[in-house]
Amino acid sequence: MQPSKHTTITYSNMNLVKILMLSKKMYLFQLSKFKEESIMELWYSECHTNNVKFSLKVKEHLFSSQSDFQKVDVLDTYEYGKLLTLDGLVMVTDKDEFVYHDMITHPAMAVNPNIKNVLVIGGGDGGTVRELMRYPSIQHVDMVEIDKMVVDASREFFPTISCELDNPKVNVLFEDGVKFVMDKNNFYDLILIDSTDPIGPGEGLFTTEFYNNCFNALTDEGILVNQNETPIYDEFFEVGISSNIKLKKMFPIVEVYQASIPTYPGGYWLFNFASKKYSPTKDLKEDEWNSLGLKTKYYNTKLHIGTFALPNYVKEKLENGNV
Secondary structure (H helix, E strand, O other), X not given: OOOOOOOEEEEEOOEEEEEEEEOOEEEEEEOOOOOOOOOOXXXXXXXXXXXXXXEEEEEEEEEEEEOOOOEEEEEXXXXXXXXXXXXXXXXXXXXXXXXXXXXXXXHHHHHOOOOOEEEEEXXXXXXXXXXXXXXXXXXXXXXXXXXXXXXXXHHHHOOOOOOOOOOOOEEEEOOOHHHHHHHOOOOEEEEEEEOOOOOHHHHHHHOHHHHHHHHHHEEEEEEEEEEOOOOOOHHHHHHXXXXXXXXXXXXXXXXXXXXXOOOOHHHEEEEEEEEOOOOOXXXXXXXXXHOOOOOOOOOOHHHHHHHOOOOHHHHHHHHHOOO
Protein backbone atom coordinates (compact mmCIF):
# COMPACT_ATOMS: atom_id res chain seq x y z
CA MET A 1 0.00 0.00 0.00
CA GLN A 2 1.36 3.42 -0.91
CA PRO A 3 1.33 5.77 2.11
CA SER A 4 -1.32 8.47 2.12
CA LYS A 5 0.07 11.94 2.64
CA HIS A 6 -1.93 12.20 5.87
CA THR A 7 -0.29 9.58 8.09
CA THR A 8 2.98 9.45 10.03
CA ILE A 9 4.89 6.16 9.80
CA THR A 10 8.18 5.38 11.48
CA TYR A 11 10.62 2.54 10.82
CA SER A 12 11.69 1.30 14.23
CA ASN A 13 14.17 -1.57 13.71
CA MET A 14 12.41 -1.86 10.38
CA ASN A 15 9.00 -2.59 11.96
CA LEU A 16 6.34 -0.17 10.78
CA VAL A 17 4.37 1.74 13.36
CA LYS A 18 2.12 4.73 13.02
CA ILE A 19 2.21 7.93 14.98
CA LEU A 20 -1.00 9.84 14.77
CA MET A 21 -0.77 13.49 15.75
CA LEU A 22 -4.07 14.55 17.32
CA SER A 23 -4.57 17.82 19.25
CA LYS A 24 -0.81 18.16 19.92
CA LYS A 25 -0.75 14.70 21.55
CA MET A 26 1.17 11.71 20.15
CA TYR A 27 -0.50 8.30 19.99
CA LEU A 28 1.24 5.10 18.90
CA PHE A 29 -0.79 2.71 16.73
CA GLN A 30 -0.04 -0.41 14.73
CA LEU A 31 -0.07 0.01 10.99
CA SER A 32 -3.44 -1.64 10.70
CA LYS A 33 -5.06 1.28 12.59
CA PHE A 34 -4.91 3.66 9.68
CA LYS A 35 -6.69 7.01 9.62
CA GLU A 36 -6.94 8.87 6.35
CA GLU A 37 -7.33 12.25 8.01
CA SER A 38 -4.02 12.12 9.92
CA ILE A 39 -0.74 13.49 8.57
CA MET A 40 1.64 10.99 7.00
CA GLU A 41 5.44 10.97 7.17
CA LEU A 42 7.89 8.12 6.75
CA TRP A 43 10.67 7.76 9.29
CA TYR A 44 13.52 5.28 9.74
CA SER A 45 14.68 4.72 13.33
CA GLU A 46 17.58 2.69 14.67
CA CYS A 47 17.76 1.86 18.37
CA HIS A 48 21.29 2.68 19.55
CA THR A 49 20.41 1.65 23.10
CA ASN A 50 17.21 0.92 24.95
CA ASN A 51 17.03 4.65 25.67
CA VAL A 52 18.36 6.20 22.46
CA LYS A 53 17.06 6.20 18.90
CA PHE A 54 18.45 7.74 15.73
CA SER A 55 15.85 8.71 13.11
CA LEU A 56 15.80 9.96 9.53
CA LYS A 57 12.83 11.22 7.56
CA VAL A 58 12.31 9.02 4.51
CA LYS A 59 11.20 9.95 1.00
CA GLU A 60 10.88 6.40 -0.31
CA HIS A 61 11.67 2.81 0.62
CA LEU A 62 13.57 1.78 -2.52
CA PHE A 63 14.56 -1.82 -1.84
CA SER A 64 13.91 -4.55 0.72
CA SER A 65 14.88 -8.19 0.59
CA GLN A 66 16.06 -11.01 2.83
CA SER A 67 19.35 -12.62 1.77
CA ASP A 68 20.70 -15.89 3.08
CA PHE A 69 22.45 -13.89 5.80
CA GLN A 70 20.54 -10.72 6.66
CA LYS A 71 17.79 -8.24 5.77
CA VAL A 72 18.95 -5.70 3.19
CA ASP A 73 17.12 -2.37 2.80
CA VAL A 74 17.75 0.81 0.85
CA LEU A 75 15.84 3.99 1.70
CA ASP A 76 15.97 7.46 0.21
CA THR A 77 16.12 10.02 3.04
CA TYR A 78 15.69 13.78 2.98
CA GLU A 79 18.84 14.74 4.88
CA TYR A 80 21.35 11.97 4.17
CA GLY A 81 20.38 10.81 0.69
CA LYS A 82 20.23 7.10 0.10
CA LEU A 83 20.71 4.85 3.11
CA LEU A 84 21.76 1.18 3.18
CA THR A 85 20.77 -0.86 6.24
CA LEU A 86 21.56 -4.46 7.15
CA ASP A 87 19.15 -6.05 9.61
CA GLY A 88 17.82 -2.54 10.22
CA LEU A 89 21.21 -1.00 11.13
CA VAL A 90 22.85 1.88 9.26
CA MET A 91 25.75 0.77 7.08
CA VAL A 92 26.24 3.65 4.69
CA THR A 93 24.59 6.88 3.56
CA ASP A 94 25.29 9.15 0.61
CA LYS A 95 26.01 12.15 2.83
CA ASP A 96 28.59 10.86 5.31
CA GLU A 97 30.05 7.68 3.76
CA PHE A 98 33.26 9.53 2.88
CA VAL A 99 34.23 9.83 6.55
CA TYR A 100 34.29 6.10 7.24
CA HIS A 101 35.87 5.15 3.93
CA ASP A 102 38.56 7.83 4.18
CA MET A 103 39.45 6.82 7.70
CA ILE A 104 39.53 3.05 7.28
CA THR A 105 41.79 3.40 4.24
CA HIS A 106 44.08 6.44 4.15
CA PRO A 107 45.83 6.34 7.55
CA ALA A 108 47.48 3.01 6.75
CA MET A 109 48.32 4.08 3.21
CA ALA A 110 49.99 7.26 4.51
CA VAL A 111 52.13 5.21 6.89
CA ASN A 112 53.26 2.74 4.20
CA PRO A 113 52.72 4.13 0.69
CA ASN A 114 54.43 1.03 -0.76
CA ILE A 115 51.50 -1.26 -0.04
CA LYS A 116 50.81 -3.50 -3.04
CA ASN A 117 48.51 -6.37 -2.00
CA VAL A 118 45.40 -5.65 0.05
CA LEU A 119 42.65 -7.79 1.55
CA VAL A 120 39.29 -6.17 2.33
CA ILE A 121 36.99 -8.34 4.43
CA GLY A 122 33.41 -7.15 4.13
CA GLY A 123 33.05 -3.77 2.50
CA GLY A 124 30.33 -4.87 0.12
CA ASP A 125 29.21 -1.29 -0.58
CA GLY A 126 32.55 -0.78 -2.38
CA GLY A 127 33.63 2.44 -0.68
CA THR A 128 36.83 1.05 0.80
CA VAL A 129 37.85 -0.44 -2.55
CA ARG A 130 37.10 2.90 -4.23
CA GLU A 131 39.56 4.67 -1.95
CA LEU A 132 42.22 1.96 -2.39
CA MET A 133 42.05 2.26 -6.16
CA ARG A 134 43.24 5.86 -5.92
CA TYR A 135 46.75 4.55 -5.19
CA PRO A 136 48.79 3.59 -8.28
CA SER A 137 51.12 1.50 -6.13
CA ILE A 138 48.39 -1.00 -5.24
CA GLN A 139 48.60 -3.98 -7.56
CA HIS A 140 45.86 -6.26 -6.27
CA VAL A 141 42.86 -6.16 -3.94
CA ASP A 142 40.85 -9.16 -2.79
CA MET A 143 37.45 -8.07 -1.47
CA VAL A 144 35.78 -10.92 0.40
CA GLU A 145 32.10 -10.21 1.06
CA ILE A 146 29.86 -12.95 2.38
CA ASP A 147 26.61 -11.49 1.04
CA LYS A 148 26.24 -10.97 -2.71
CA MET A 149 22.99 -9.08 -2.18
CA VAL A 150 24.86 -6.26 -0.42
CA VAL A 151 27.12 -5.83 -3.45
CA ASP A 152 24.22 -6.06 -5.92
CA ALA A 153 22.20 -3.46 -4.01
CA SER A 154 25.22 -1.16 -3.78
CA ARG A 155 25.90 -1.41 -7.50
CA GLU A 156 22.29 -0.44 -8.23
CA PHE A 157 21.65 2.26 -5.63
CA PHE A 158 25.14 3.57 -4.71
CA PRO A 159 27.04 3.82 -8.02
CA THR A 160 29.43 6.53 -6.79
CA ILE A 161 30.44 4.31 -3.86
CA SER A 162 30.67 0.98 -5.70
CA CYS A 163 32.27 2.47 -8.82
CA GLU A 164 35.62 0.61 -8.57
CA LEU A 165 34.34 -2.91 -7.95
CA ASP A 166 34.91 -3.78 -11.62
CA ASN A 167 38.47 -2.43 -11.65
CA PRO A 168 40.77 -5.15 -13.08
CA LYS A 169 42.95 -4.86 -9.97
CA VAL A 170 40.00 -5.90 -7.80
CA ASN A 171 38.93 -9.49 -7.21
CA VAL A 172 35.46 -9.68 -5.63
CA LEU A 173 34.85 -12.96 -3.82
CA PHE A 174 31.55 -13.99 -2.26
CA GLU A 175 32.91 -16.05 0.59
CA ASP A 176 33.15 -16.14 4.35
CA GLY A 177 36.10 -13.92 5.29
CA VAL A 178 36.77 -15.99 8.43
CA LYS A 179 37.38 -19.10 6.33
CA PHE A 180 39.17 -17.22 3.55
CA VAL A 181 42.13 -16.17 5.71
CA MET A 182 42.64 -19.56 7.36
CA ASP A 183 45.19 -20.83 4.83
CA LYS A 184 46.80 -17.50 3.86
CA ASN A 185 50.39 -16.82 4.85
CA ASN A 186 52.75 -13.85 4.41
CA PHE A 187 50.92 -12.37 1.41
CA TYR A 188 48.99 -9.18 2.19
CA ASP A 189 50.61 -5.84 3.01
CA LEU A 190 47.32 -4.51 4.38
CA ILE A 191 44.13 -6.06 5.72
CA LEU A 192 41.08 -3.83 6.17
CA ILE A 193 38.27 -5.45 8.14
CA ASP A 194 35.29 -3.45 6.93
CA SER A 195 32.76 -5.42 8.91
CA THR A 196 29.37 -5.05 10.51
CA ASP A 197 28.94 -5.24 14.27
CA PRO A 198 29.71 -8.66 15.87
CA ILE A 199 26.25 -10.09 15.31
CA GLY A 200 25.01 -12.31 12.52
CA PRO A 201 27.48 -12.60 9.61
CA GLY A 202 30.01 -10.32 11.35
CA GLU A 203 30.31 -12.29 14.59
CA GLY A 204 33.35 -14.36 13.57
CA LEU A 205 35.33 -11.27 12.54
CA PHE A 206 36.01 -10.31 16.18
CA THR A 207 37.54 -13.56 17.48
CA THR A 208 41.13 -14.29 18.55
CA GLU A 209 41.38 -17.11 16.01
CA PHE A 210 40.38 -14.80 13.17
CA TYR A 211 42.85 -12.08 14.22
CA ASN A 212 45.61 -14.67 14.48
CA ASN A 213 44.87 -15.89 10.95
CA CYS A 214 44.97 -12.29 9.72
CA PHE A 215 48.34 -11.83 11.45
CA ASN A 216 49.68 -14.86 9.59
CA ALA A 217 48.26 -13.62 6.28
CA LEU A 218 50.21 -10.35 6.59
CA THR A 219 53.78 -9.78 5.45
CA ASP A 220 56.49 -8.80 7.93
CA GLU A 221 55.58 -5.13 7.32
CA GLY A 222 51.85 -5.77 7.37
CA ILE A 223 49.14 -3.53 8.82
CA LEU A 224 45.62 -4.45 9.93
CA VAL A 225 42.82 -1.92 10.44
CA ASN A 226 39.36 -2.71 11.77
CA GLN A 227 36.39 -0.68 12.92
CA ASN A 228 36.29 -0.64 16.70
CA GLU A 229 32.84 0.58 17.71
CA THR A 230 31.93 3.69 19.74
CA PRO A 231 33.03 4.56 23.29
CA ILE A 232 29.84 6.54 23.88
CA TYR A 233 27.72 3.51 24.79
CA ASP A 234 29.14 0.80 27.05
CA GLU A 235 27.52 -2.14 25.26
CA PHE A 236 29.31 -1.11 22.05
CA PHE A 237 32.65 -0.33 23.64
CA GLU A 238 32.82 -3.65 25.47
CA VAL A 239 33.29 -5.15 22.00
CA GLY A 240 35.83 -2.48 21.04
CA ILE A 241 37.92 -3.02 24.18
CA SER A 242 37.85 -6.78 23.69
CA SER A 243 39.02 -6.40 20.09
CA ASN A 244 41.83 -4.09 21.15
CA ILE A 245 43.03 -6.51 23.86
CA LYS A 246 43.07 -9.45 21.43
CA LEU A 247 45.10 -7.54 18.84
CA LYS A 248 47.63 -6.39 21.44
CA LYS A 249 48.39 -10.02 22.28
CA MET A 250 49.75 -10.65 18.77
CA PHE A 251 50.77 -7.32 17.18
CA PRO A 252 53.74 -5.35 18.58
CA ILE A 253 52.08 -2.05 17.68
CA VAL A 254 48.39 -1.41 18.30
CA GLU A 255 46.91 2.09 18.51
CA VAL A 256 43.36 3.41 18.36
CA TYR A 257 42.19 6.34 16.27
CA GLN A 258 38.90 8.17 15.86
CA ALA A 259 36.46 9.80 13.45
CA SER A 260 33.15 11.66 13.63
CA ILE A 261 30.49 9.72 11.72
CA PRO A 262 27.04 11.28 12.32
CA THR A 263 24.91 8.27 11.37
CA TYR A 264 26.82 5.73 13.48
CA PRO A 265 25.89 5.21 17.14
CA GLY A 266 27.09 8.11 19.24
CA GLY A 267 28.31 9.94 16.12
CA TYR A 268 31.84 9.04 17.24
CA TRP A 269 33.66 5.95 15.94
CA LEU A 270 36.97 4.25 16.65
CA PHE A 271 39.39 2.13 14.61
CA ASN A 272 42.24 -0.19 15.58
CA PHE A 273 45.56 0.25 13.79
CA ALA A 274 47.58 -2.97 14.33
CA SER A 275 51.02 -3.23 12.77
CA LYS A 276 53.98 -5.59 12.70
CA LYS A 277 56.48 -2.80 12.01
CA TYR A 278 55.14 0.71 11.51
CA SER A 279 53.99 3.23 14.10
CA PRO A 280 50.94 5.12 12.81
CA THR A 281 52.35 8.46 14.00
CA LYS A 282 56.15 8.15 14.05
CA ASP A 283 56.25 6.51 10.61
CA LEU A 284 53.75 8.80 8.88
CA LYS A 285 55.08 9.63 5.39
CA GLU A 286 53.48 13.05 5.26
CA ASP A 287 55.40 14.54 2.32
CA GLU A 288 55.20 11.34 0.30
CA TRP A 289 51.45 10.99 0.78
CA ASN A 290 50.79 14.66 0.01
CA SER A 291 52.86 14.36 -3.17
CA LEU A 292 50.22 11.96 -4.52
CA GLY A 293 47.79 14.87 -4.82
CA LEU A 294 44.77 12.91 -3.63
CA LYS A 295 41.71 15.05 -2.98
CA THR A 296 39.91 13.73 0.09
CA LYS A 297 36.87 15.10 1.86
CA TYR A 298 37.82 14.12 5.41
CA TYR A 299 41.36 12.76 5.75
CA ASN A 300 44.54 14.82 5.63
CA THR A 301 47.97 14.31 7.15
CA LYS A 302 47.52 17.03 9.79
CA LEU A 303 44.32 15.37 10.93
CA HIS A 304 46.19 12.02 10.87
CA ILE A 305 48.30 13.00 13.87
CA GLY A 306 45.35 14.40 15.79
CA THR A 307 43.10 11.42 15.15
CA PHE A 308 45.37 9.25 17.32
CA ALA A 309 45.14 11.76 20.22
CA LEU A 310 42.27 10.22 22.14
CA PRO A 311 40.15 11.88 24.85
CA ASN A 312 41.14 10.89 28.38
CA TYR A 313 37.97 8.92 29.09
CA VAL A 314 38.60 6.74 26.01
CA LYS A 315 42.27 6.24 26.89
CA GLU A 316 41.36 5.26 30.44
CA LYS A 317 38.81 2.69 29.31
CA LEU A 318 41.29 1.15 26.87
CA GLU A 319 44.07 1.12 29.47
CA ASN A 320 41.84 -0.36 32.15
CA GLY A 321 40.42 -2.95 29.78
CA ASN A 322 36.81 -2.34 30.76
CA VAL A 323 34.02 0.23 30.40
